[in-house]
């Protein structure tokens with residue numbers, strides 16, 4: 001989690017993780033419809049350190065926003081991607097850290113580009129034929145049997 | 147029964163696409179968007195009021211849209227500059243998105259507007275993630291917010307095309323370390339220009355309009371390292 005995001009949380013500033021969660025749900029629902037699936041078991045998400053999103057806040061919003069959708073009960077699995085930059089001049093690659101250091105530690109030139117760290121990407125979606133409620137019932141009956 | 151789909155979709159792709167469509171549409175109308183981001187209390191409204199007035203005096207056709215969480219008098223204040231101003235209440239939403247902006251501009255943006263200034267909702271976290279179809283993204287911070295501000299909000303400062311330090315008349319009283327502030331900006335956004343401005347002393351008057359007009363004329367704006375990320 002970024003220092004900036006922490007500072008913002010402490011300042012009590014508004015958070016946009018709900019908008020991000022809603023955008024995710026829309027995309028996942030689209031993928032589920034295209035597949036003919038009626039339920040979603042999990043969503044795997046990559047969050048770059050510099051994406052400006054707090055994973056904990058997103059997880060909280062995601063669970064709230066999934067209620068009543070095909071994603072209800074879906075597990076959100078997030079992976080934080082560290083920021084990495086590359087120097088165009090000396091080809092050094094380094095982890096930028098937080099707050100990020102985008103000047104090359106070797107020659108002090110500006111980084112040529114950010115190799116990673118800005119991701120906010122849905123990598124993988126687990127789909128199920130049954131709607132979430134039916135899955136719950138199946139799970140419950142399995143539990144009863146065991 | 148259960149299967150895994152390899153999706154590989156950027157979550158904010160829809161906004162990025164809407165922003166690109168808006169940028170193209172506005173370019174066809176001859177309008178360039180300037181997106182202004184800051185924390186509350188940075189003096190953004192006062193600076194914008196001054197720059198709108200200067201733009202009008204120079205005969206540049208300008209308009210402003212200001213987004214607020216709840217009713218504030220930013221719009222009334224900006225309207226004193228006598229350019230068309232629209233106030234948008236976001237109803238608690240902490241940022242503008244490209245399709246929202248497009249909706250607000252529909253039926254409002256006067257024909258022939260050369261520069262449209264968008265005063266985004268006052269915070270430096272959420273608006274940073276949303277492209278609004280702007281050609282120039284400006285991040286403002288007052289001297290009273292301290293020289294560590296760029297390190298506390300690296301994504302906002304890291305994606306700026308231009309940084310403006312406001313209320314420089316208070317620099318001494320606030321014990322503002324300008325060299326440290328500049329070093330912190332360079333750390334997260336190497337090569338970005340930092341302007342100094344004070345509405346009270348008149349420092350930097352017209353410079354925001356100058357930069358906006360340059361962008362409107364097609365002068366390449368600064369390309370932040372963070373914006374050159376492998377998505």
Ligand SMILES: [Zn+2]
Nearest residue numbers: 087090104107
């Ligand atoms: Zn180097």
